Each structure stands twice: as C-alpha cells, then as structure tokens.
Amino acid sequence: MIGGLGSRAARLIARALTIGLLAFLIFGPLANLMLWAFAERWYFPGKIPQEFGLAFWGRVFEPRGGAVQSLVTSVWIALLTVAFCLAVAVPAGYALARLKLPWRAAILFVFLLPQAIPNLPIYVNIARMFYELRLNGTVHGVVLVHAAHGLVLAVWIASAAFAAVDSQLEEAARNMGASPLRCFATVTLPLAAPGLIASAIFVFLESLDEFTGTYFVGVPDVTTLPLLMFNASMGGNYQIASITALLLLLPSIAFMLVVERFLKADVLAMVGR
Amino acid sequence: MNQRTAGLLLIAPALAVIAVFFIVPLGLSVHGAFTDKAGGFTLAHFDKSFELYTTDMLFTLVIVLLACVGIAAVAIAIAGYLTLGEHERTKAALRWLYRWPLFIPFVVTGQIMRTFLAKNGMLNHVLVGSGLIEPLAAQSLLDWRGILVAFIWKQAPFVTLLLAGAMASLDVQHIEAARNLGAPRWRVLLGIVLPQVRGTLLVGLVLSFVTMLSVLSVPLMINPNSPTMMTVDVAYRISTHGDYAVANALCLISLLFASLGAWVYLRHAVQRAEEHAR
Numbered sequence: 001m002i003g004g005l006g007s008r009a010a011r012l013i014a015r016a017l018t019i020g021l022l023a024f025l026i027f028g029p030l031a032n033l034m035l036w037a038f039a040e041r042w043y044f045p046g047k048i049p050q051e052f053g054l055a056f057w058g059r060v061f062e063p064r065g066g067a068v069q070s071l072v073t074s075v076w077i078a079l080l081t082v083a084f085c086l087a088v089a090v091p092a093g094y095a096l097a098r099l100k101l102p103w104r105a106a107i108l109f110v111f112l113l114p115q116a117i118p119n120l121p122i123y124v125n126i127a128r129m130f131y132e133l134r135l136n137g138t139v140h141g142v143v144l145v146h147a148a149h150g151l152v153l154a155v156w157i158a159s160a161a162f163a164a165v166d167s168q169l170e171e172a173a174r175n176m177g178a179s180p181l182r183c184f185a186t187v188t189l190p191l192a193a194p195g196l197i198a199s200a201i202f203v204f205l206e207s208l209d210e211f212t213g214t215y216f217v218g219v220p221d222v223t224t225l226p227l228l229m230f231n232a233s234m235g236g237n238y239q240i241a242s243i244t245a246l247l248l249l250l251p252s253i254a255f256m257l258v259v260e261r262f263l264k265a266d267v268l269a270m271v272g273r
Numbered sequence: 274m275n276q277r278t279a280g281l282l283l284i285a286p287a288l289a290v291i292a293v294f295f296i297v298p299l300g301l302s303v304h305g306a307f308t309d310k311a312g313g314f315t316l317a318h319f320d321k322s323f324e325l326y327t328t329d330m331l332f333t334l335v336i337v338l339l340a341c342v343g344i345a346a347v348a349i350a351i352a353g354y355l356t357l358g359e360h361e362r363t364k365a366a367l368r369w370l371y372r373w374p375l376f377i378p379f380v381v382t383g384q385i386m387r388t389f390l391a392k393n394g395m396l397n398h399v400l401v402g403s404g405l406i407e408p409l410a411a412q413s414l415l416d417w418r419g420i421l422v423a424f425i426w427k428q429a430p431f432v433t434l435l436l437a438g439a440m441a442s443l444d445v446q447h448i449e450a451a452r453n454l455g456a457p458r459w460r461v462l463l464g465i466v467l468p469q470v471r472g473t474l475l476v477g478l479v480l481s482f483v484t485m486l487s488v489l490s491v492p493l494m495i496n497p498n499s500p501t502m503m504t505v506d507v508a509y510r511i512s513t514h515g516d517y518a519v520a521n522a523l524c525l526i527s528l529l530f531a532s533l534g535a536w537v538y539l540r541h542a543v544q545r546a547e548e549h550a551r
Binding site for chain 1: 276277279280281283284286287288290291293294295297298299301302305360363366367370371372373374375376377378379380381383384385386387388389393394395396398399402426479480483486487488489490493494504507508511517520521524525527528531532534535538539542543547
C-alpha cells in the first residue's frame with residue numbers, strides 16, 4: 001500500500017512538472033516579449049530590465065513613430081480584404097454547398113490548390129505583375145494579395161456554414177411561396193451567419209498578420225503593422241518591435257480564446273493555413 | 274436557367290480570383306525559371322541555383338522535416354493525453370495551455386523567439402538560475418535551432434487541435450476494451466488510437482510542411498546568414514540583385530519539395546470532400 005501511495009505521489013509530481021515545463025515553454029517567450037515591451041533600459045547581463053517604463057510606448061504612438069499610421073493602414077486593408085472576400089466567397093460557398101455543379105471534383109481541387117503550394121513563388125510573381133500594372137506600393141495592390149490568400153479560407157468556411165443549414169427549413173419557406181432570393185435572405189443567410197462571421201474574422205486576422213505578400217507588394221509605400229515590427233526588430237530596436245508585436249498579439253489571442261464558439265474542429269480541419 | 278449554370282455563375286468570380294492570383298503567377302514562375310534574356314529555353318538558372326544554394330536547399334529540407342517530426346511528437350503526446358488521460362485537472366490545464374500560439378503570426382513568433390532564445394534571453398536565465406547549466410555555457414540559440422523551435426512552437430498547437438478533435442470522435446469501446454485487457458496507455462495510443470487518426474495527422478503535417486517551406490520572416494529574423502532557408506535566398510536575389518530568374522528557379526525547387534506533400538494532401542482532401550458531398 002505504501003508503495004502504491006509512493007508511486008501515486010511520484011506520478012502527481014511528474015504530472016505537475018510536465019505541465020509546469022509546458023507552461024514555461026509557452027508563456028516564457030510571451031513573458032520575455034512583455035519584459036521588452038515595458039523595458040526602459042535593459043543591458044547585458046541583467047536578467048530583467050534595469051529600468052521599467054512607458055517611454056517607448058510614447059515614442060511608438062507619437063506621429064513620427066509610425067505605429068498609429070501603420071495600425072490605421074493595417075485595419076483599413078484588412079476591412080477592404082474582408083469585404084472583397086465575402087462578396088466573392090458567399091456565392092461560391094453557397095454554390096459548393098447547395099447546388100449541383102459540373103466538374104465538382106476539379107473545382108474543389110482548384111480551391112484546395114493554394115493551400116497546398118508554397119506562397120512565395122506566388123507573391124514574387126504577383127509583385128512583378130503589379131509592378132507593370134503600377135499596383136506595387138499601393139493599398140489596393142496589398143488588398144488584392146491578401147484577398148487572394150484569404151479567399152480560399154473564406155470559401156471553405158462559407159461552404160461549411162451553408163452545408164450545416166437544414167435544407168428542410170429552406171424547402172418549407174419555398175413551399176409557403178417565398179421566392180428563391182427571399183428564402184435565401186430570410187432563412188439561409190441568417191442561419192449561416194455565425195459561420196460567415198467566423199470566416200470574416202479569419203480573413204481579417206490573416207490580413208492583419210500577413211507579412212510575406214506585403215513585404216514584396218507593399219514596399220516601399222505601404223507599411224502595415226507586421227512590416228513596422230519587422231523593420232524595428234531588424235534595426236535592433238527591441239522595445240519598439242516588442243510593443244508592436246504586442247499590438248499584433250492581442251487580436252490573435254482574443255480570437256484563439258473564442259474560436260470554438262464559432263467553429264468546430266472539423267471545420268478548422270478545412271482551414272489550415 | 275438551370276441549377277448547373279446558376280452554380281457556375283455564382284462560383285465564377287471566386288474561380289477567376291484564384292486563376293489570376295494563383296494560376297497565372299505560378300505559370301509566370303515556371304516561365305521565368307526556364308527562360309533566358311533572349312526569351313529562349315534555358316536551364317542556366319537552375320545550374321546557378323544549385324551552384325550557389327545546394328547547402329541551403331538541404332538545410333531547408335532538413336529543418337522542415339525535423340520540425341514536422343517535432344510537431345508530430347508534441348501533437349501525439351498532448352492529444353493522446355487529452356484522449357486517454359485519467360486526471361481531469363491535468364487534462365483541463367493541458368487543454369487550456371497548448372493552444373496559445375495557435376493564431377500568433379510567424380512574424381511575431383520570430384520576434385518573440387529572438388528575445389527568448391538569445392544569449393541574454395529568458396531561456397538561458399532560467400537554465401542558469403535553476404543550476405541546469407553553468408553561466409559560461411549559456412549560448413545563443415539563434416541559429417538553425419532557433420528556426421526549429423519557432424516552427425514547432427507555432428505549428429504544434431494547430432496539429433494538436435486537429436488531432437485531438439479526431440481522437441475525441443473515435444469509438445471509445447475499442448479503447449476501453451484494450452485498457453481492460455491491461456494494455457498500458459502508451460500502447461493503446463500508438464497501437465489503437467493513432468492508426469485510426471493517421472489521416473488527420475497526415476493532413477496537419479502536410480499543411481504545416483508546405484506553410485513552413487514558404488515562411489520568410491522567421492529565418493530572416495532568427496538566422497539570416499548562410500546556411501539558411503531558401504525563402505531568404507529568394508528574397509535576397511530579388512531585393513539585392515533584381516534577379517527574378519534565379520529566384521523563380523529556387524521557388525520551383527521548393528515547389529517540387531512541396532508537391533510531394535501536396536499530392537498526398539490533395540488526394541486525401543478531395544476524397545474526403547467527395548464523401549462529404551455524397
């Protein structure tokens with residue numbers, strides 16, 4: 001019995017240690033970022049900053065710091081991207097979920113393709129195309145790149161959302177004399193709305209966080225928040241980089257905490273970025 | 274207007290966007306990689322790519338494959354414990370913990386790891402403080418190891434989420450039968466649970482593989498000097514030399530790496546979508 005108790009205690013300690021280790025590996029890097037964001041001075045070999053403060057926050061947010069400008073640019077681009085994506089993805093998702101389509105397998109293949117190939121060749125050559133169309137360094141150019149990337153995601157989620165709507169409800173509405181359009185607007189769309197909102201949030205976040213495409217297409221005139229962060233970090237300014245990173249983290253983590261209210265794992269399986 | 278025409282009309286704009294922003298650039302990439310200045314066919318860009326960047330190609334493959342192994346190990350361990358573990362509070366803690374990096378972008382992950390893994394970073398301070406290493410042994414991990422850690426940190430939660438979801442929907446009777454026969458938990462996990470969710474694990478890993486192949490920010494921020502990943506070389510060819518030809522050749526080579534994984538994934542996904550449609 002004593003041996004049993006001992007091994008139970010050992011197991012308890014092993015579990016606690018494992019969880020503790022995992023917690024350190026996950027929150028350690030985040031905590032390190034927080035320290036840098038609030039560090040006034042931090043020289044080697046100090047384990048923590050010699051001086052804490054908010055002076056760098058002031059510098060980030062003053063007009064010359066560029067953070068406000070980048071934040072506005074980023075959010076504006078993300079909103080335009082969402083509008084563009086939903087306008088295209090909602091009809092496509094509905095058709096995929098509800099209508100008989102010719103060459104269905106081929107169409108599904110086309111919508112899977114962008115996920116299965118590395119994005120870099122795409123961005124590199126879009127940048128070349130846009131250079132000739134004079135779209136490089138413009139907000140519209142960046143929106144198009146983000147939208148093309150987010151569209152695949154949006155179509156899959158929208159299609160899953162429409163597929164989940166009970167078609168008997170639609171039939172009932174049609175039987176009572178509602179036109180197809182009215183049936184869609186008053187029955188199908190409201191029932192699919194949570195999924196569509198989820199896809200909008202996904203696209204918004206993807207756009208907000210996107211780096212590589214903006215790096216190639218947006219330069220030199222469009223500086224989004226990720227680019228600002230990258231430039232500060234490469235310039236060795238860890239405080240500015242960490243503060244900007246923190247701004248980018250907040251929406252990502254907030255979404256992580258609520259994502260399961262919108263999406264189940266099987267829809268997420270379709271998403272994979 | 275019949276349903277088929279209506280369907281095609283509704284889906285046409287989306288297909289057009291994919292055609293213009295994926296198929297056309299992809300064609301341009303292939304074209305650019307095989308065309309010389311006079312417009313003729315050439316393999317010179319590939320020769321130059323192999324001459325300059327063979328090490329980086331191998332480096333890229335090794336890093337991404339190692340990351341996949343690490344991601345699989347973490348995902349199987351965590352999802353397995355969430356499915357078979359008996360200690361409810363540990364499971365709840367685990368479920369709450371593992372997902373934090375899920376939607377954190379790569380570029381932010383790069384910045385986070387730049388501070389955490391540096392010589393003066395928190396990892397070294399904790400290792401030294403807990404007596405695990407001597408202060409003089411502290412070294413910067415901002416090389417290939419940093420890229421590996423960043424990739425696993427960022428991608429493992431995604432694969433774990435998929436895998437835990439798949440495991441949760443398994444038939445519990447088999448698992449309980451094996452447990453009642455006295456099989457230890459790790460054997461139930463590897464022998465009974467894992468084979469049934471192989472497909473999900475595969476999809477998660479292939480998506481991660483392809484994603485990691487085209488991440489530019491992490492290697493650029495953690496390990497920009499040679500040997501490094503091919504994405505850095507592509508960016509360098511373009512920004513420093515304006516050399517789209519070699520950049521496109523490098524892109525095609527990384528596409529070749531990805532196509533192997535992509536083929537597996539597409540086959541699986543189309544199969545599943547067809548089943549779904551039936």
